[in-house]
Amino acid sequence: MSHEEIIKGLFDETMVGNAPAVLDLTNKGLAEGMSPDAILFEALIPALEEVGARFERGDYFVPEMLIAGKAMSGALNVLRPLLAQTGAETVGTFLMGTVKGDVHDIGKNLVNIMLEGAGFNVIDIGVQVAPEKFIAAIEEHKPDIVGMSAFLTTTMPMFKVNIHEITKAGIRDNVIIMVGGAPVTQEYADAVGADGYAADASTAVRVAKDLIQKKRALVNA
Amino acid sequence: MHTVLKSATKTVTMGHDQPFVIIGERINPTGRKKFQELLRAGDLSTIEKDVRDQIDGGADVLDVNMGVPLTDEPALLASAIKLVQSLTDAPICIDSSVIEALEAGLEVYEGKALVNSTTGEDDRMEIIMPLIKRHNAALICLPNDETGIPMTSGERIIITEKILRAADKYGISHDDIVIDPLAMPVGAEPDSVKQTLETIHIIRERWGLNMTLGASNISFGLPNRHAINAAFLPAGMSHGLTSAVMDARTPEIVQSVRAADLLLGLDQWGGNWITRFRAQEAAKA
Numbered sequence: 001m002s003h004e005e006i007i008k009g010l011f012d013e014t015m016v017g018n019a020p021a022v023l024d025l026t027n028k029g030l031a032e033g034m035s036p037d038a039i040l041f042e043a044l045i046p047a048l049e050e051v052g053a054r055f056e057r058g059d060y061f062v063p064e065m066l067i068a069g070k071a072m073s074g075a076l077n078v079l080r081p082l083l084a085q086t087g088a089e090t091v092g093t094f095l096m097g098t099v100k101g102d103v104h105d106i107g108k109n110l111v112n113i114m115l116e117g118a119g120f121n122v123i124d125i126g127v128q129v130a131p132e133k134f135i136a137a138i139e140e141h142k143p144d145i146v147g148m149s150a151f152l153t154t155t156m157p158m159f160k161v162n163i164h165e166i167t168k169a170g171i172r173d174n175v176i177i178m179v180g181g182a183p184v185t186q187e188y189a190d191a192v193g194a195d196g197y198a199a200d201a202s203t204a205v206r207v208a209k210d211l212i213q214k215k216r217a218l219v220n221a
Numbered sequence: 222m223h224t225v226l227k228s229a230t231k232t233v234t235m236g237h238d239q240p241f242v243i244i245g246e247r248i249n250p251t252g253r254k255k256f257q258e259l260l261r262a263g264d265l266s267t268i269e270k271d272v273r274d275q276i277d278g279g280a281d282v283l284d285v286n287m288g289v290p291l292t293d294e295p296a297l298l299a300s301a302i303k304l305v306q307s308l309t310d311a312p313i314c315i316d317s318s319v320i321e322a323l324e325a326g327l328e329v330y331e332g333k334a335l336v337n338s339t340t341g342e343d344d345r346m347e348i349i350m351p352l353i354k355r356h357n358a359a360l361i362c363l364p365n366d367e368t369g370i371p372m373t374s375g376e377r378i379i380i381t382e383k384i385l386r387a388a389d390k391y392g393i394s395h396d397d398i399v400i401d402p403l404a405m406p407v408g409a410e411p412d413s414v415k416q417t418l419e420t421i422h423i424i425r426e427r428w429g430l431n432m433t434l435g436a437s438n439i440s441f442g443l444p445n446r447h448a449i450n451a452a453f454l455p456a457g458m459s460h461g462l463t464s465a466v467m468d469a470r471t472p473e474i475v476q477s478v479r480a481a482d483l484l485l486g487l488d489q490w491g492g493n494w495i496t497r498f499r500a501q502e503a504a505k506a
Contacts, residue, residue: 062408062442103369106409127369153288154318183251188290 003034010043010075015051017067019074026075036082040119044072048117052202062110065201069113076116091119092212095143095175097129099158104151107181107201111147114201115208131158131165138171144212147204148194150181160192176211180204222396224359224431224463226282226312227332233281233312235399235431235463240482240493241454242282242464243475244314244335244433245275248305249286260289260297265304272308279479279497280469283309284337285326286316295325302326314361314466320348327356337361337466338401341380343387350391359397361433364420370403372410374419377403381424396431399464400424404434406441407449414439414453418460425461433464450474455481 001009006029013021022044029039051068054060083090094115098108105127112122125137129148138146146166150156159179166172178196179189189197196211198204224235226242235242248271250257256267275283285305287298298317305313315326316337323336338361339349346362353360364371364380371377381400388398402420405413417434424430439453440446451474454465458481468474479497482488 061444062406066409103365103367105369106406110409128367152318153290153294156290183288183290185254185257185290191291 001028001032003029003032003038006032006034007038007043010039011047011050014044014047014068014071014075017064017071019067019071022071023074023078026078030078030082036079036086039075040079040083044075045117045119048072048114051117052114052205055202056200066110066113069117072117073113090121091209092144093121093123093141094145094147094208095123095125095134095137095141096147096149097125097134097137098127098149098151099155099162100128100130101158102150102152102155103127104149104181107151108147108149110201111149111180111204114205118205118209120205120208131162134162135166135169135171138166138175143175144215145176145178145196145208147178147180147208150179150184153183156181156183156188157192159189159194163193176208176215178204178208178211222429222431224335224396224399225333226335226359228306228310228312229331231310231312235433237425237429237431237461237463238487239463240487241458241462241478242433243280243469243478244282244284244464244466245271245278245280245469246284246435246437246466247271247275247468247470248283248301249316250289251286257289260287261292265301268301268304269308272305275469276309276311278470278472279475280311282312282314282335282464284314284316284466286337287322288317288319294319294322298322299325299329303329306331315358316466320352323349324352327352327358330356334358335361335399338363339384341366341384341387346384346387346391350387350393353397354391354393359399360393361399361401363401363403365403370405372405372413372416374416374423377416377420378423378427381428381430385428395428399431399433401434402432402462404436404438404453406443407439408442414456418456421457421460421462431463432461433466434462436465436467447471447473451477454478455484458482458485 006025010025055065098105112124115122123141148159176195179194180198186197196207198207226233285301287301314335314337317323336358339345340363362384364377402417404417407414440449455477483491483494
């Protein structure tokens with residue numbers, strides 16, 4: 001198989017969520033001397049971007065997005081250690097958790113899959129995450145973005161509590177904060193002092209990339 | 222086991238020997254931006270249409286949720302309940318995760334309400350169950366706890382046992398405990414409906430409790446959701462589901478429930494089925 005054929009195969013098989021084929025082609029590509037960078041940035045990420053775009057248009061549905069993401073994760077498990085060796089710059093590190101008092105995680109997991117698919121290094125710290133746990137994880141992992149999820153109107157106020165505690169810990173400026181979940185709106189995100197909000201998984205990826213780019217531009221300016 | 226719900230003038234009974242109880246889900250601002258804005262401005266007029274559409278569609282009970290962020294939810298929920306009770310004699314399912322809002326709702330409610338809901342977490346049951354007892358209401362209980370939403374029926378049954386022990390402790394009859402066997406999106410987890418149906422079956426066999434769930438969840442993220450919801454409900458009913466918080470405005474879904482009532486022997490000789498047919502024909506004429 002030529003490199004072009006492998007790239008095309010990876011793209012097509014990721015689009016349809018064929019995990020065994022994606023894993024197989026990834027290994028084949030590496031064996032034939034392709035760089036992990038090329039596999040990731042020329043095939044896998046464009047495929048997930050296309051999945052996201054189709055989802056936003058209403059042409060793709062949740063299960064299709066999920067299996068595409070899962071297919072991609074399988075390949076990433078192989079590529080990640082290799083990418084770390086080459087020192088390739090990651091898109092960004094995203095720390096994600098459902099707030100304290102809340103155990104809902106379906107939406108959060110969907111967002112994680114799409115973020116991973118976009119090349120983010122996603123660190124999921126689970127559900128019922130208390131403010132001090134967010135802070136400890138920020139200090140440990142130094143993420144670019146912290147994502148907080150809440151499914152209930154009663155647990156949404158934890159966004160504000162978390163942001164307040166993160167500010168008090170003196171690390172608010174180190175991170176971008178994004179919030180989301182079924183009852184959350186842009187106005188609510190603004191009111192609690194978050195930097196970003198998205199209504200669905202695919203939009204979340206777009207917003208996350210934009211926010212990181214803006215921040216990096218600001219730092220470099 | 223009968224869960225009896227009342228307004229000032231009407232009684233609705235949930236039971237394994239009763240027709241399925243349709244709880245209309247529509248009076249809920251989650252995901253309805255315009256409705257949220259109106260409610261925030263104190264404008265409750267949308268509710269009038271939501272009540273009419275759902276009652277006309279075949280709802281037996283109406284769920285009322287006023288979970289609008291950044292508002293006085295207790296006051297808003299109390300006003301909404303008073304309004305709904307002035308418009309219909311259907312009993313109400315008072316829906317909030319804010320305990321003060323449940324309390325405010327129960328204060329103004331006339332009759333015997335269904336409250337939505339508590340989880341199996343000790344600190345939630347400790348506060349909500351005495352409230353239920355004091356107001357002589359019925360309570361929807363979700364078999365999940367602080368550790369997360371259990372994906373298997375076995376774990377859900379263990380938490381259901383815990384819920385029943387708590388009900389005994391607070392002197393609430395098992396008739397007034399309605400378990401929510403947890404409906405999760407099948408598009409996100411292929412086995413989830415199987416686990417829900419199994420949970421329903423075991424709870425019915427072991428305790429004969431009434432059960433309700435948020436039926437529309439099942440089809441989240443999938444196309445042609447109505448058809449999936451319409452297929453799910455009869456499956457749930459045949460396992461022992463006695464009610465659902467659901468779309469009462471889509472004839473396809475309501476009809477599938479009423480047809481299942483007939484097929485499962487809960488509408489003998491088709492009395493309800495035929496009466497509804499005649500009413501529809503008369504409305505057309």
